[in-house]
Amino acid sequence: MTQRLAFIALPILLLAACGPVEKKADEAGAAPPPAAEGQSASVAVAVTPHAGGPLAVSAQGVGPITSATAFDAPTLAALFPKAVVKSAFLHSGPGPAAPIITVEQNQIPLMEISRNEDGDLGAIRLEGGDVRGPRDETLLTKWSALGLDIAHCRAGEGRDVNTVVCVRPEAPNVQYLIGVRGWTQGGLPTVETLNAKGQLNGLVWRPIEGAAVGSA
Template sequence: MTRTSLTLIALLALAACGKPAEQQPTAPVAPATEATLPADAPAAAPAWTASVDGVGPIKATTAFSRDAIAALFPDSEVKAAFLSEEGAQVPIVTVYGPSELAIQVKQGAAEGRIGAILAQGGPVVGPRGETLMAPFSGLGFKAGDCVIGADRFSGAALCRRPGAESLAYVIGARGELKGNPGDAPDAAELAAKGFLREFLWQAPTP
């Protein structure tokens, strides 16, 4: 076979191979929507509202019992416990659920009745949509609307809106707020350091 024949065969082989196929761009993946999520996908935790009536489904008329409260939070861990307060063991019910929900329910003076509800974490909002950890400056309070707390609320401020005294906004700070229990907190310190730590609902005094 001549050199010319070999060259011709090589050229024909290259022509048969052709150009390599160009890589097609990958189409972007659309984010999952409600329509594309599987039917068994977990739903987002509901936002519970703290108001003068209670916290979420827990109202003043709700019986104080582990079973009654557990029925309102089927997806949460609900336990009966005791809280040491002023030398006494006070019955409480704790609720821990999705999205870091944390609620503590305290028995009132009358057995079987709720005395206080403390919302400490999770998807709990105030009547105006206020969220836990929000800065004090965005809550619409003045220092005169608040008092320094006592006992477990020592070093924090309890703020209330006129006509809604049963719901307190517990304002914490890194460290502690200055002042004696019952005194108005320092306005500059509240504005600089205060944040919404908890919601406290208390049963109205008869």
């Protein structure tokens, strides 16, 4: 009788011994590998909000704004914590008003941000404040000091009529808005006229994907 009980108990003991081993293997398989955790952590990118001082405009973006930034007032308010950020509508020409976001800092209108057809961040228009262009240009700089090539310029249209719109080859998605005092004839003025009366009145930045590379 004792020998028979021993034979019956042996398989039960073997099964009991196998159970915890299989459970540990399942737990080990469910845990993410260390390499995957390290890879996920390296994707995070810190963005420094703009608290004040010069606002740099480059091919990559406007201050903390890049092509990945959402067209969203709370997002922009977080990037510009000392500014007044508001949603508004722009009435320009026929058709419905276009949604925009305005950013004002130190009681100076800093940016007007539009939305593209996909609902993402579109153009950013800068016509006031301490704005710096791709080569550290400031607003109101004379044409003669900008070093722009008229071959990369065109006559402005719509709200920019009688304005000269230029780009630099290294930053084709940043437009320079050149005002020409007294110019109302349309088309491009001569270089002599630009040297005498032209100045930088604003900048317009677009995500590089939405810019016409190589032209103004």
